[in-house]
Amino acid sequence: MRISDLAKATGCHLETVRYYERIGLLPPPVRSKAGYRDYRDSDVERLRFVVRSRALGFSLEEIRSLLTLASRTELSCKQVDGVARTHLAQVEAKQRELAALATELRGMIETCHHDTRATCAILQSLAG
Amino acid sequence: MRISDLAKATGCHLETVRYYERIGLLPPPVRSKAGYRDYRDSDVERLRFVVRSRALGFSLEEIRSLLTLASRTELSCKQVDGVARTHLAQVEAKQRELAALATELRGMIETCHHDTRATCAILQSLAG
DNA sequence: CTAAAGCCTGTAGCTACTACGGAGTCAACC
DNA sequence: GGTTGACTCCGTAGTAGCTACAGGCTTTAG
Numbered sequence: 001m002r003i004s005d006l007a008k009a010t011g012c013h014l015e016t017v018r019y020y021e022r023i024g025l026l027p028p029p030v031r032s033k034a035g036y037r038d039y040r041d042s043d044v045e046r047l048r049f050v051v052r053s054r055a056l057g058f059s060l061e062e063i064r065s066l067l068t069l070a071s072r073t074e075l076s077c078k079q080v081d082g083v084a085r086t087h088l089a090q091v092e093a094k095q096r097e098l099a100a101l102a103t104e105l106r107g108m109i110e111t112c113h114h115d116t117r118a119t120c121a122i123l124q125s126l127a128g
Numbered sequence: 129m130r131i132s133d134l135a136k137a138t139g140c141h142l143e144t145v146r147y148y149e150r151i152g153l154l155p156p157p158v159r160s161k162a163g164y165r166d167y168r169d170s171d172v173e174r175l176r177f178v179v180r181s182r183a184l185g186f187s188l189e190e191i192r193s194l195l196t197l198a199s200r201t202e203l204s205c206k207q208v209d210g211v212a213r214t215h216l217a218q219v220e221a222k223q224r225e226l227a228a229l230a231t232e233l234r235g236m237i238e239t240c241h242h243d244t245r246a247t248c249a250i251l252q253s254l255a256g
Numbered sequence: 257c258t259a260a261a262g263c264c265t266g267t268a269g270c271t272a273c274t275a276c277g278g279a280g281t282c283a284a285c286c
Numbered sequence: 287g288g289t290t291g292a293c294t295c296c297g298t299a300g301t302a303g304c305t306a307c308a309g310g311c312t313t314t315a316g
Contacts, residue, residue, distance in 0.1 A: 002262080002263080003262090003263075004262070004263085013304080013305075014263095015304075015305060015306075016303085016304060016305080018264095018265095019303075019304060019305085023303095032312095034263080034264090034311080034312055034313080035263080035264065035311085035312090036262090036263060036264080036312080036313090037263085037264090045255065048255065048256050049254050049255050049256070052254050052255070052256050053254050054303090056229055056232060056233060056254070057226075057229050059302080059303090060302075060303070061302095066251070066254065069245065069251075070245060070248075070251045072245060073244060073245045073246040074244060074245070074246070075244065075245055076242060076243065076244060076245070077240060077242060077243070077244065077245045077248035077250065077251065078242055080240075080245065080248055080250050080251055081237065081240055081242060081250060084233060084236060084237050084240075084250050085237060087233065088230060088233040088234065088237065091226055091229050091230050091233065092230060094226055095223065095226045095227065095230065098185075098219055098222055098223050098226065099223065101184055101185050101219050102216060102219050102220060102223065104184060105184060105212060105215065105216040105219065106216065108212060109209065109212050109213060109216065112205060112208075112209055112212075114204060114205055114206055114209060115204065115205070116201060116202060116203065116204060116205065117197065117198060117200060117201045117202070117203055117204070117205045117208065118201040118202070120198075120205035120208055122205065122208050122209060122212050123194070123197075123198050123205065123208055125180075126177050126180050126181050126184070126194065127173065127176065127177050127180070128176045128177070128180050130293080130294080131293095131294075132293070132294085141273080141274075142294095143273075143274060143275075144272085144273065144274080146295095146296090147272075147273065147274085151272095162280080162281055162282080162294080162295090163280085163281090163294080163295065164281080164282095164293090164294060164295080165294085165295090182272090187271080187272090188271080188272070189271095
């Protein structure tokens with residue numbers, strides 16, 4: 001399986017596949033005689049895991065941890081749970097941050113009466 | 129006023145001030161005999177505007193637009209309003225995205241029964 | 257046989273900073 | 287007058303997570 005097939009099978013950009021290999025997130029695949037990358041089904045699985053984790057907002061470092069943890073199948077998944085909970089907490093923190101921003105932006109926009117810029121409530125608010 | 133005073137007065141990191149100057153967001157200030165930057169009160173105002181806008185999540189390009197729009201005080205502020213509304217829409221879109229992520233993460237975490245990794249619901253969910 | 261499509265590597269670009277290294281300058285204290 | 291320490295200068299490189307080339311090979315379809 002060539003790199004473009006892997007990309008299609010996972011929904012991952014082709015250049016991103018090479019990038020993940022470069023940073024060690026994907027193992028270097030075997031090469032054809034001409035030097036082309038040749039992927040197996042297990043590579044599709046691994047990359048799907050990465051793509052899905054990225055879609056859930058995990059960082060590449062978190063994904064690296066998850067992949068390592070996942071490979072030790074005989075152990076308990078408490079650490080996996082920990083990574084997921086930590087990430088959820090980060091997402092929730094970001095949510096609170098955005099909620100505060102949205103409130104403030106809405107307040108600014110509502111206060112503005114669309115007269116001249118010299119008296120614009122938005123600009124005044126941004127000026128502090 | 130030296131660069132460290134400006135940084136203190138605005139809550140902006142000193143290196144960030146130089147960065148903003150380099151990208152043309154702040155005008156190059158006059159220099160002392162020894163080549164030190166010398167800032168006025170108007171620079172404090174402008175940088176405060178930038179810092180506050182950044183805190184509200186505006187991009188540097190949006191802030192560049194806002195600064196240009198703000199300088200034409202005799203015109204209506206409809207364009208300013210447009211920039212603010214567009215930004216609010218982006219924040220709201222991000223909020224929806226995070227809400228979906230959080231829901232999915234919570235589902236994953238709740239389903240996990242903390243047995244071995246081979247049967248870990250989180251890892252299975254990430255595998256797709 | 258030829259042309260297009262696909263692959264290779266290496267490097268540069270993106271956002272918004274932050275952090276050096278190495279050198280010059282300024283103020284205060286002794 | 288000298289020296290110490292804090293400040294400033296500039297240029298460059300690093301951060302995350304890609305994305306987009308350039309220039310050169312290989313494969314495939316007609």
